[in-house]
Amino acid sequence: MSPVRRLLVRALPLLLSTLLAGCGAPAGPDTAGRDVREAVAAWSRTPPAQLAGIPLEGWAYEVSAVRRDGAQATARAELHYRLAGYDAAPAGSAREVRLSLDGGRWRVTGDRAAPGAPPQLWDQGPVEVVRGDHALVLGSGQSAGTLSGIAAEADRAVPAASAAWPGPWAGRVVVLVPGSLERMAELLGRPAAEYRGMGAVTTGRVGAAAAPADRVVVNPEGWAELSRAGRGVVLTHEVTHVATRAATSARTPLWLSEGFADWAAYRGGATAVEQAAPALGRAVRRGELPGALPADGAFAFGGDPEALARAYEGAWLACRLIADRWGEAALVRLYGLAGGKPLPVALQEATGTDPAGLTAAWQASLRKDLATP
Template identity: 70%
Template sequence: MLPVRRPPRILPLVVLLLGALLGGCGPRPAGGADTAERDVRRAVADWPRAVPEPLAGIPLTDWAYEVSSVRRDGNGDGNGDGERALATARLRYRLDGYDSAPEESARELELVREGGAWRVSADRPAPGALPQLWDQGPVSVATGTHSLVLGGAGQSAGTLREIAAEADRAVPAASAAWPGPWAGRVVVLVPGSLDAMARLLGRPADTYRGLGAVTTGRVGAGPAPADRVVVNPEGYAGLGAEGRRIILTHEVTHVATRAATSATTPLWLSEGFADWAAYRGASTTPAQAAPALARAVRRGELPGELPRTEDFAFGGDPDAAARAYEGAWLACRLIAAKWGEQALVDLYGRAGREPLETALRETLGVDRAGLTKAWQESLREELR
């Protein structure tokens, strides 16, 4: 295992803008309010025609805005020129060939009236909404066989090509571990810096410091945008070739298993399976890949139970979080070795649909206590 692990998947929410959007709302021409608002909405609807230029190279499709409210300041000359408006809208778009359903973003658009016509002068995230990568500056693109890599401001073309090549190796590795249906392709975002990554995900930078990458997305079956693997450029740059391979295979496995993952899937199974896929076939020994847990076992501190959800939390003891991830991996490794790889895959699928105890009985023929005992015995044997 790498000494620093990644946090639980983050499930991003589209935040809808509520509240006042423009303070002063002056008088409007009698009888013209409805017509003016229709013109503003039409200008926003036409705005996507101008969007592709700053986003050249990104395979965007179905780009559209749904306006929820319009506020005008009512100021301007006698013909209305110079009047300004603020529109709130929901942007929907897809990355062609990667997203099965539209991605969404809450936006705020400024408009100004010139020559009798409204035009969009600014387009930004709505207050409280997460930014898109292009809100942080120019975006560069690298395309692999199974991957689309979007780089934020400052990322070099060479770096993006290298990440695309690694993602292309990670996709078939994830598919080999997870035979269930999935798209077999991945979108990777590479922000310009750790701080840019934190702003993109709406969390403090310290949450991701030292991590190589995380995955965002919504779990569960049904239409949903493709997950995004978000690379921490600082953490990723500090990894060797093997570490980069493990990190990206782990995160791509989360993408592969998304549709089979639900709120009932134990985090130890989700994270452990992703690590099992990443280490599958590698020559790394348990003691080498699980150093934090190995030290604990040698001190006589054998875990009393499988890792709990709260054990994976970051912000506390990093060694404790590392032990949780390592223990989860070794639990999945044990299941694959003792009951078979297909049993591990079946357990993952069932655990997303039914209680864990039921899934364990149906796939492994043991209960949670039985699995825990077998896991503890394997830890004593492999980490001594």
């Protein structure tokens, strides 16, 4: 998922053939690059023993560049693998493999995330595996009880997401549970401050023809602060993102993407609007009725948490309104259309209204539901 940065070969033209050679045979002046590549290929034919409990398949390192410094060498590679039964498309990881000459042959001495690339969960320590009926939970630095509880919650979230989203998807999910907020941020390649207070996030590519290798990544600190009901809402929200991934594109408004996920999470429950939308309720009662549906920028992490909460709450109430007024099938159809058509066209086809009409109806519903505590 992180782009591979090709290393520059710094050598005199007369030595170029030395760097492009490589492994199983004794190293010579013309074969270093080839021998290194062959050494990496031989070493990576099977996953490491410490990953034996993880259902890995298609495990392979594709070397893109080799740098040699005397009896030491570094290979830049892309790791490809799938989690059997869960990934329809391979996951990728930029890696740096270190080798040294041993008895005239190159031997792998270490493997880590490439500089600037996020690590894998197993780079952070031993990985525990818990399987649910619909979920595979991989944890590092977590108790078996914590991982089993998350697997049980995921097993409830997957059917809830499927009930809200009848479109095709795998109907199963992979959940990563690192040891801390900082470890979570490492996996995502972002600052920890962006995820403080959050229960979980989802990774993956939007609009993929084949279902991508999505991961729900739990923030163990935020998760611990959630109630049982809150955990169900958070995980169903994230699983819904996995379910709708192939129908989502850069064209899909974030208010629709995030609002639909919240609508799926609250769907069928008894949660009162004022309980689920406290920040927006406070704004409406102050006379600060939103003038428009939340813009994409309103969902950016790391800003004003109150403003972020109002964006999510407003998005949920917009999708709730569509489902209540035009029907759940119309909301699902709108989501499917909005990934490939301009929103006004998608709205007209799915509901018969336009953005101005939807905004006016949404504002009226906010006054009705949130104007009084």
